[in-house]
Amino acid sequence: MAERIPTPLGGTEVARGVQAQRLSDDLMVINMGPQHPSTHGVLRLVLTLDGETVVDCQPVVGYLHTGIEKNTEYRTWHQGATFVTRADYLSPFANELAYAISVERLLGIEAPPRAQAIRVMVSELNRIASHLVWLATSGLELGAISVMLYGFREREKILDVFEAITGLRMNHAYIRPGGLVMDLPEGAEARIRDLLRDMGSKVDEYESLLSGNPIWVERNRGVGVLTAEQCRAWAVTGPMLRAAGVAHDLRKADPVSGYELYDFEIPTREEADCYARYEIRLAEIRESLKIVEQVLDSMPGGRVMVDDPKIAWPAQLEVGPDGIGNSERYVRHIMEESMEALINHFKLVTQGVKVPAGEVYTCVESPRGELGYYVVSDGGVRPYRVRIKDPSFLHVQVIPEIVRGGLVADVVASIASVDPVMGGVDR
Amino acid sequence: MTDAVRRAEEEELRQGILTTTLAKLVNWARKQSTWPVTFGLACCAIEMMATGAGHHDLARWGMEVFRASPRQADLMIVAGRVSQKMGPVLRQIYDQMPEPKWVISMGVCASSGGMFNNYGVIQGVDTVVPVDVYVPGCPPRPEMLMYGILQLHEKIERRGTLT
Amino acid sequence: MSPDRLAGRLAERFPDVHVARGEVTLTIERDALVETLRYLRDEADLAFDFLSDLSCTDWPGREPRIWMAYHLASLLDHRRRLRVKAGLPADDLRIATASEVHPSAGWHEREVYDFFGVTFDGHPDLRRIELPEEWVGHPLRKDEPLGGVATQYKGAYVPPPDQREL
Numbered sequence: 215m216a217e218r219i220p221t222p223l224g225g226t227e228v229a230r231g232v233q234a235q236r237l238s239d240d241l242m243v244i245n246m247g248p249q250h251p252s253t254h255g256v257l258r259l260v261l262t263l264d265g266e267t268v269v270d271c272q273p274v275v276g277y278l279h280t281g282i283e284k285n286t287e288y289r290t291w292h293q294g295a296t297f298v299t300r301a302d303y304l305s306p307f308a309n310e311l312a313y314a315i316s317v318e319r320l321l322g323i324e325a326p327p328r329a330q331a332i333r334v335m336v337s338e339l340n341r342i343a344s345h346l347v348w349l350a351t352s353g354l355e356l357g358a359i360s361v362m363l364y365g366f367r368e369r370e371k372i373l374d375v376f377e378a379i380t381g382l383r384m385n386h387a388y389i390r391p392g393g394l395v396m397d398l399p400e401g402a403e404a405r406i407r408d409l410l411r412d413m414g415s416k417v418d419e420y421e422s423l424l425s426g427n428p429i430w431v432e433r434n435r436g437v438g439v440l441t442a443e444q445c446r447a448w449a450v451t452g453p454m455l456r457a458a459g460v461a462h463d464l465r466k467a468d469p470v471s472g473y474e475l476y477d478f479e480i481p482t483r484e485e486a487d488c489y490a491r492y493e494i495r496l497a498e499i500r501e502s503l504k505i506v507e508q509v510l511d512s513m514p515g516g517r518v519m520v521d522d523p524k525i526a527w528p529a530q531l532e533v534g535p536d537g538i539g540n541s542e543r544y545v546r547h548i549m550e551e552s553m554e555a556l557i558n559h560f561k562l563v564t565q566g567v568k569v570p571a572g573e574v575y576t577c578v579e580s581p582r583g584e585l586g587y588y589v590v591s592d593g594g595v596r597p598y599r600v601r602i603k604d605p606s607f608l609h610v611q612v613i614p615e616i617v618r619g620g621l622v623a624d625v626v627a628s629i630a631s632v633d634p635v636m637g638g639v640d641r
Numbered sequence: 642m643t644d645a646v647r648r649a650e651e652e653e654l655r656q657g658i659l660t661t662t663l664a665k666l667v668n669w670a671r672k673q674s675t676w677p678v679t680f681g682l683a684c685c686a687i688e689m690m691a692t693g694a695g696h697h698d699l700a701r702w703g704m705e706v707f708r709a710s711p712r713q714a715d716l717m718i719v720a721g722r723v724s725q726k727m728g729p730v731l732r733q734i735y736d737q738m739p740e741p742k743w744v745i746s747m748g749v750c751a752s753s754g755g756m757f758n759n760y761g762v763i764q765g766v767d768t769v770v771p772v773d774v775y776v777p778g779c780p781p782r783p784e785m786l787m788y789g790i791l792q793l794h795e796k797i798e799r800r801g802t803l804t
Numbered sequence: 805m806s807p808d809r810l811a812g813r814l815a816e817r818f819p820d821v822h823v824a825r826g827e828v829t830l831t832i833e834r835d836a837l838v839e840t841l842r843y844l845r846d847e848a849d850l851a852f853d854f855l856s857d858l859s860c861t862d863w864p865g866r867e868p869r870i871w872m873a874y875h876l877a878s879l880l881d882h883r884r885r886l887r888v889k890a891g892l893p894a895d896d897l898r899i900a901t902a903s904e905v906h907p908s909a910g911w912h913e914r915e916v917y918d919f920f921g922v923t924f925d926g927h928p929d930l931r932r933i934e935l936p937e938e939w940v941g942h943p944l945r946k947d948e949p950l951g952g953v954a955t956q957y958k959g960a961y962v963p964p965p966d967q968r969e970l
Contacts, residue, residue, distance in 0.1 A: 251679050251709040276934035277727045281761030288965040303684035366694030449855050449908035468883050575875050586857050603857040611911040637683050726936045758964050760943050760951030
C-alpha cells in the first residue's frame with residue numbers, strides 16, 4: 215500500500231513568497247488520518263514535508279465508501295430517496311432534491327408549486343445548517359473552540375424546525391419524486407419566523423468574534439489560494455469558485471424548483487484564500503435567511519404531492535409522538551373504506567412506480583458546490599444507474615494544489631475552508 | 642480448629658470489604674470521566690458532536706474532552722458506517738487504547754450494517770471489536786446516545802475487579 | 805444557446821447528435837474522444853471548458869457493453885450543457901484518458917477503473933480509489949452481486965436485497 219513518494223526537489227517556495235533554502239536532503243513522509251481530529255472526517259493525507267513546508271500531499275479516500283450507488287439499483291425509485299440522502303450527510307435536502315428532480319424529469323412531471331416552494335425553503339435552511347457546522351468545525355480545528363459551541367447552538371434551532379416538519383433531525387427522506395411526503399404542520403411557519411428573527415443577530419455575533427480577530431486573520435489570509443483558472447481546470451464549484459471572483463451560482467445560472475422567483479445576491483470575493491471563503495459562507499447564510507423569508511411570505515397553497523395516483527406516494531404521513539407514521543385517518547381509509555386505495559397503496563409501496571427509459575443529468579447548488587445526479591432508467595421499477603457527482607470529490611482532488619508550498623498548520627486551515635464531507639466523497 | 646477457621650474467615654472478610662470498597666471507588670472514578678476517542682465517521686458523528694455541544698451537554702459526565710490520541714482515551718464511540726477499508730484502521734485504534742476500555746456502537750450502521758446491506762460496509766463492528774453498548778437509530782438522537790452512555794456507566798459500576 | 809441550436813451547431817461536425825428531455829447527447833467513437841473534447845473546449849462559440857462529470861453505465865448483454873458519459877458544461881453560460889457518450893466493447897474496456905484536456909478527470913477515471921474495470925490509456929496514476937488496494941473485482945458491474953448478508957429477524961432469515969423476489 216505504498217503511496218507514490220516524490221523524488222527530492224530543489225528549492226521550495228513558501229506561500230508568502232520567500233524562497234526557502236533546502237536545509238538537508240531529508241524529506242519526511244507523514245500520515246494524517248484517517249482518524250484525525252482536524253481532517254473533517256475520514257480523510258487520509260500523506261504529506262511529504264521538508265521541515266515544516268509541504269512539498270507534496272496525496273489524499274487517500276475511500277474510508278467511508280458505502281456502495282450507495284449500487285444499493286439504489288436494488289430498491290424502488292421511491293426508496294432511492296432514503297439512500298441518496300445519506301451520501302452527503304450535511305446537506306441531505308440537496309441530495310434528495312437533485313434525485314427527486316431527476317426522477318421527475320424522467321417521468322415528465324413537475325412537482326406542484328407549493329411543494330417547490332417548501333423545497334426551496336428547506337434547502338436554504340439546510341444551507342444555513344451546513345454552513346454553521348462548517349463554521350463550528352473550522353473554528354474548532356483552528357483553535358477557536360467557543361465557535362464550535364455557538365455554531366451547534368444555532369444549528370439545534372434549525373434541527374428543531376426540521377424535526378417539526380419532517381420528523382427527523384438529519385437524513386430526512388422528505389423530498390420524494392413527485393413532491394413532498396407531507397405538508398407543513400401547524401405552527402411550523404411561526405417557528406421558522408422565530409428562527410429568522412434570531413439568526414441574523416447571531417451571524418453578526420460570529421462576525422464580531424472572528425472577522426477582526428488577528429489570530430483568525432493571520433491563519434486565514436493568504437492561505438490556501440486557488441485561482442479562477444485552477445478552479446476551471448479542476449472543475450471546482452461553490453464557495454471556492456466564488457472566492458476566486460467567478461460569480462457563478464447554480465441557483466441563478468440554472469435554477470430548479472422555483473429558485474428564479476426569489477430575490478437574492480451571490481457574494482463573491484477576489485482574494486481566493488481561506489478568509490475570502492469564510493466571508494462568503496457567512497454572507498451566504500444571510501442570503502439564505504432572505505430567501506426563506508421570501509418563501510414564507512409568498513407560499514402558495516395547494517397540494518404537496520403530484521396529483522397522479524400512479525406516481526404519488528400514497529401514504530398520508532404525519533409526525534406523531536414517536537416520529538413519522540401513517541396518519542390515523544389514512545389507515546382507516548385504506549383498511550375500512552376503500553379497497554382500491556388499499557390496492558394502490560400496496561402496489562406503489564411494494565413494487566414502486568415505472569419510470570420511462572432514458573437518462574437525465576440534474577445539477578443543484580449544494581452548500582459545497584455543484585451536486586450532479588446522472589440517473590438512467592431502463593423502463594422498470596428500479597433505477598438502472600444512479601450516479602452521484604459530489605462536489606467534495608473534486609475538491610479533495612484539488613487539495614494538493616492548495617497546500618503545496620505552504621506550512622503544515624496551513625494544511626488544516628485549507629482543508630477546513632474546502633469543507634469536504636467524506637460521505638459525499640466516498641458515497 | 643474452628644478458631645483458626647474463624648480467624649481466617651474474618652481476615653478474608655476484612656480484605657474482601659476493603660477490596661470491594663476500593664473497586665467501587667475506582668469504578669466510580671472511571672465512569673465519571675470516560676474520555677472518548679474521536680472516531681466519528683459519518684452522519685452519526687455529527688449527532689455525536691451535537692451531543693457534545695452546548696444544548697445536550699456531554700460535559701455533565703466529564704466526557705467533553707474527545708481525545709485525539711487513542712492512548713489517552715478509554716471509550717470508543719464508533720459513530721457511523723464502517724467501510725471495508727476502515728475496518729483495519731478501527732481495529733488498530735482499538736488495540737492502541739489502554740485497558741480498561743469500552744466500545745459504544747452508535748447507530749444502526751455500526752451495530753449491524755444498517756440500511757447498507759452490501760459489499761462496502763462491515764455488517765456490524767462487533768465483528769471487529771467487542772462492543773459493550775449498542776445504540777440504534779439512524780442517526781440516534783442525542784438523548785438516545787446519552788441513554789446509551791448512562792447504560793455504559795452502569796455497566797462500568799457493576800465491574801467486580803480492580804483491573 | 806438553446807439545446808436545439810446547440811444540436812444544430814454540433815451536427816455540422818458530428819453525425820450522431822440528439823436532443824431528449826432538454827439535454828443534448830453527442831455519441832462518438834471511443835478513439836475520437838480526446839480530439840472531440842479538445843475541439844469542444846477550444847471552439848470559441850462552444851467553450852465547454854468545465855468537465856462536470858465523468859461516469860459510465862454497464863449494459864451487459866448489449867454491444868458495446870459499457871457506455872462512458874462525459875458531462876460538459878460551460879462556465880460562461882451554465883445552461884449550456886452537453887453529454888458526450890462513447891461505447892466500449894465488452895472484450896476491450898479501454899479508452900484514452902481525458903485528463904490532458906480536463907485535469908479534473910483524474911480522480912473520476914480512477915473511480916470508473918475501480919468500480920467497472922475500464923482502463924484509461926495515458927492516465928498518470930491509475931489505481932483504486934474507493935475500495936481497498938487489494939480488492940478483487942469491480943463491484944458496480946451488473947454481473948457482480950450486491951454482496952449483502954442474510955438478516956436474521958425473530959427466527960426467520962431475510963435474504964439480502966439482490967436475492968429477494970420483489
